[in-house]
Amino acid sequence: MNQYNLKEFERSKKKWNNRAKTYDDFYKTFRGAVENYIDWELLKKYLPKNKSAKILDAAGGTGRITLPLARTGYSITLCDLSPKMLNVAKQKMINESVIDNVDILECNVRNLHFVDNSFDFVLCWDGMVDELAIKELIRVSKKGGIVSIYLNNKWVIAINKFYENPYSILTLIDSQLEDQKWKHKVFSPKEARNFFNREGIKVLDIYGVCHWTRVLNIPEEILEAQNWDEKFFNQTTKMVLKLSKEPSIKGMSRHLVLYGKKL
Numbered sequence: 001m002n003q004y005n006l007k008e009f010e011r012s013k014k015k016w017n018n019r020a021k022t023y024d025d026f027y028k029t030f031r032g033a034v035e036n037y038i039d040w041e042l043l044k045k046y047l048p049k050n051k052s053a054k055i056l057d058a059a060g061g062t063g064r065i066t067l068p069l070a071r072t073g074y075s076i077t078l079c080d081l082s083p084k085m086l087n088v089a090k091q092k093m094i095n096e097s098v099i100d101n102v103d104i105l106e107c108n109v110r111n112l113h114f115v116d117n118s119f120d121f122v123l124c125w126d127g128m129v130d131e132l133a134i135k136e137l138i139r140v141s142k143k144g145g146i147v148s149i150y151l152n153n154k155w156v157i158a159i160n161k162f163y164e165n166p167y168s169i170l171t172l173i174d175s176q177l178e179d180q181k182w183k184h185k186v187f188s189p190k191e192a193r194n195f196f197n198r199e200g201i202k203v204l205d206i207y208g209v210c211h212w213t214r215v216l217n218i219p220e221e222i223l224e225a226q227n228w229d230e231k232f233f234n235q236t237t238k239m240v241l242k243l244s245k246e247p248s249i250k251g252m253s254r255h256l257v258l259y260g261k262k263l
Contacts, residue, residue, distance in 0.1 A: 009081065009108060012128075016061070016082035023062050023085065030233070031213060031223040037237050038209050038244065039125070039257075040068065046146050046204070046259050047074075048120050056119040058109045058137060059126035063089030063102075070098035077119070079105040079112070109133045114140045123148040125257075130185045138199050141262045147201060151256045154186040156211065159252070189250050192258055201260035207244040208253030215249065216240075 016023075026032040043065070048055075051073045057066045062085050066078045070093060080086050083106050093099040107113050109124060110133045118140045124133070129149060141147050158169045187195065193203045213223055216239060222228065243249045250256060 013081050016080070017084040020062065020082060020084035020088050023088070024064070027064065028226050029223065030218075030225050030228045033228075034212075034233070034236055034240060035209065036064065038240050039065070041237070041241060042207055042209070042244070042257065042259075043123070043148065046121075046148065048146075050120075051075075053120035054118065054142075055121045056112075056114070056123070056140065058112065058122065058124040059129075060123075061085045061089065061126070063092055065123065065125065066102055067092055067096065067098070070101040071096065073101070075101050075103075077103045077105060077114075079107045079109070081106065081108050110136060112136045112140050116140065117142045120145045121148075122146070125150045128152070134185065134195075135199065138201060138262065143262050145262050146204075146259065147262065148257065148259050151192055151258055152186045153208070153250070153253050153256050154188050154191070155251045156254050157186055187256060189247070189256060192256060196258065196260050200263050202263055204259045204261060205245070206250065206259075207257045208246075208250035208255075209240060209244050209257060210254035211252045212240045212243065212249070214252060215243065 027036050047069075053074070055069060055074055055076045057063075057069070057076055057078045059080055060066050060078045061080050061082070063078055066076045066089065069076050078086070078089060080089075086104050086106060089102075090099065090104055093102050093104075105113065109126070109129065116139055120142055122137050122141045122145065124137050125148070129137075129151065134149065137147055137149060162169050189206050192206055196203050216236065218236070
């Protein structure tokens with residue numbers, strides 16, 4: 001790891017260590033609960049039928065996804081760069097008596113401590129992956145295995161930065177040089193398909209599930225509430241699931257969620 005990457009790694013580690021105690025608070029709000037529900041609903045149909053399958057939850061933080069997987073009987077390896085996030089995850093697993101189903105490991109997703117073809121299912125939902133991390137995630141996946149990765153959406157990043165420099169952003173998204181400009185790897189849905197195909201991954205689907213709050217125009221006080229009407233919650237999640245595959249929603253989504261099969 002060069003000096004620049006080491007400094008960035010240490011900054012990220014400090015950031016997530018500082019957020020460890022409060023990270024799960026977001027998922028207690030209406031907004032967070034909807035996003036968690038949508039993530040899980042999409043994930044379920046791709047999970048291995050065999051409960052003995054080896055699953056990696058890379059950059060899995062406090063175990064938001066690991067915990068429900070462990071509850072349903074899967075054995076999971078949870079890794080993250082933040083020891084404090086992992087400590088929170090470990091306590092959650094202990095509290096729910098599923099700690100025996102989970103291996104917890106501190107490591108960098110850009111340098112995974114596993115041999116090639118180790119896992120039947122690999123997911124990484126930290127949303128800040130670069131090309132090196134993606135290739136590592138693919139490397140440790142078994143042939144025929146499934147990968148699920150959150151990707152930075154080029155269009156929404158461009159939307160957010162448009163006001164700062166409209167000419168530069170328009171030029172950038174029309175060019176083939178975007179990866180040299182953005183801090184992290186960014187994709188349009190088409191670029192994501194092409195990239196993963198080149199890496200030996202058959203893309204099964206790509207969803208856009210973030211920024212739905214802009215589309216549905218739900219008041220902020222409801223989004224931040226920790227108590228809500230269940231009927232409205234169910235209506236909201238149904239709407240978001242229906243919209244998640246629509247191209248227009250993918251263009252506005254902060255992240256794209258890709259599911260693919262390693263050939």
